[in-house]
Amino acid sequence: MKLLIVDDSIAMQKTIERHLNGYDLEIVGTANNGKVALEMVKSKNPDCVTLDITMPEMDGITCLENMKKIKPEIKVMIITALSDKHTGLLAIEKGARGFLFKPVDPDDLAKAFDSLLNRN
Amino acid sequence: MEEQTTDEMNSTCQYFIDSTKYYFSHATKIDSTTSVPYLKRPEVLALKDYTGMISISGNHKGYVYISGNEEMFAELWKFFTGTEASKDDALDMAGEVSNVIAGNVREQLGKDFMISIPIVFQGKPDKMKMHGDNMPVYVIPLEWNGHEAFVVVGVGEN
Numbered sequence: 001m002k003l004l005i006v007d008d009s010i011a012m013q014k015t016i017e018r019h020l021n022g023y024d025l026e027i028v029g030t031a032n033n034g035k036v037a038l039e040m041v042k043s044k045n046p047d048c049v050t051l052d053i054t055m056p057e058m059d060g061i062t063c064l065e066n067m068k069k070i071k072p073e074i075k076v077m078i079i080t081a082l083s084d085k086h087t088g089l090l091a092i093e094k095g096a097r098g099f100l101f102k103p104v105d106p107d108d109l110a111k112a113f114d115s116l117l118n119r120n
Numbered sequence: 121m122e123e124q125t126t127d128e129m130n131s132t133c134q135y136f137i138d139s140t141k142y143y144f145s146h147a148t149k150i151d152s153t154t155s156v157p158y159l160k161r162p163e164v165l166a167l168k169d170y171t172g173m174i175s176i177s178g179n180h181k182g183y184v185y186i187s188g189n190e191e192m193f194a195e196l197w198k199f200f201t202g203t204e205a206s207k208d209d210a211l212d213m214a215g216e217v218s219n220v221i222a223g224n225v226r227e228q229l230g231k232d233f234m235i236s237i238p239i240v241f242q243g244k245p246d247k248m249k250m251h252g253d254n255m256p257v258y259v260i261p262l263e264w265n266g267h268e269a270f271v272v273v274g275v276g277e278n
Contacts, residue, residue: 008237009216012210014201054219063237081223086231102220103147 001117002028004046006037007079008055011115016050016079019109023117034058034066048075048116051096053082059098061094068095077112079104083087131241132229133157136184136273139224144264148199152264154271160257166270167244170210172218178234181278182255186218186262193217195265202258207242215240221271232275 003025005013013030020027028044031037035057037049049067053060060078067074078099080093088099098115100108137154144152160166170193173185193213197205205213213239222235257274 009219010212011200011216014203018200018202034140054223054235054237081220082226083124083224083233084226084231087226102223103143105147105149 002026002045003049003116004028004037004040004044004049005030006032006049006055006060007052008032008035009052012052012079015104016109019106020113023113025113025117032056037063038066038070041067041074045071046074048097050077050079050112052093053078053080053087053091054113060088064091064094064096068104075116077116079112096117132180132275133273135225135228136221136267136271136275137260139221140186140262140271141262143220147184147194147220148265149238150265151263154263155203155261157260157273160259160272160274165244166272168269169242170214171241172211172214172216173239173241174218175221175239176222176234176275177236177278179232179278180229180275182273182275184218184222184271184273184275186214186221186269186271188214188262188267192264192267192269195267211240211242214238265272 001024005016007013017027028046029040031040033055049059051064064076075098079094079105081102083101091099134278141152144150168187169190171187173183176182190210193210194205197209197213211243218238226233255274255276260271262271
């Protein structure tokens with residue numbers, strides 16, 4: 001499956017990349033804001049996305065809404081520092097497959113990848 | 121604006137202490153220690169080499185930042201990514217740490233506690249006028265894995 005990583009932190013992008021070993025996920029791109037992410041959904045046609053919320057240019061929730069219009073079947077895992085219940089529920093309401101609160105450790109990421117790949 | 125009580129300020133400060141300690145313990149599996157917070161004098165910047173700062177708006181206003189030496193953020197970068205950090209990478213790491221510490225406080229302060237994207241800088245800026253300069257600002261001394269840093273919290277109710 002093709003994965004797009006969207007986070008304005010390069011550290012977070014590389015952390016996610018690092019822990020993909022053992023998963024059938026091919027990274028087709030990384031984006032540091034929602035606008036770039038939408039362009040990459042059109043050009044790279046990813047199957048799934050890890051998506052931050054607090055980003056410049058376009059936030060993750062707005063990006064999620066627009067991604068779903070472009071490709072309704074796209075699987076989106078929100079990975080955010082915004083740890084309130086409202087944000088998690090809003091993400092699910094807008095079509096996210098799941099959400100993960102930062103800070104993340106490798107076990108958290110494994111659960112997120114399992115969810116994206118329907119392993120659980 | 122209503123004046124904040126000492127209890128309100130203390131509890132807000134405690135949320136940031138808890139968030140900071142959780143960040144290091146959960147993400148790195150190495151506990152951090154914090155010392156007793158103290159009030160920052162306006163003329164003191166409380167800055168180290170690298171700083172990641174978040175502006176607060178919504179039901180609160182002000183800012184929070186974490187400031188530490190390059191080595192601490194470089195070590196965090198390597199811990200997460202497995203690669204050596206450039207100076208830009210260490211700055212990026214400072215921004216991400218500040219983002220997570222501030223974002224996690226929404227669990228206590230609610231969805232209307234709005235955080236900005238991180239602002240990162242190296243060294244001491246010539247001018248540092250911050251929203252919230254007229255409210256008490258707490259410095260939380262922090263130690264993680266042999267590195268000393270500060271979390272600085274200037275947050276009040278809006």
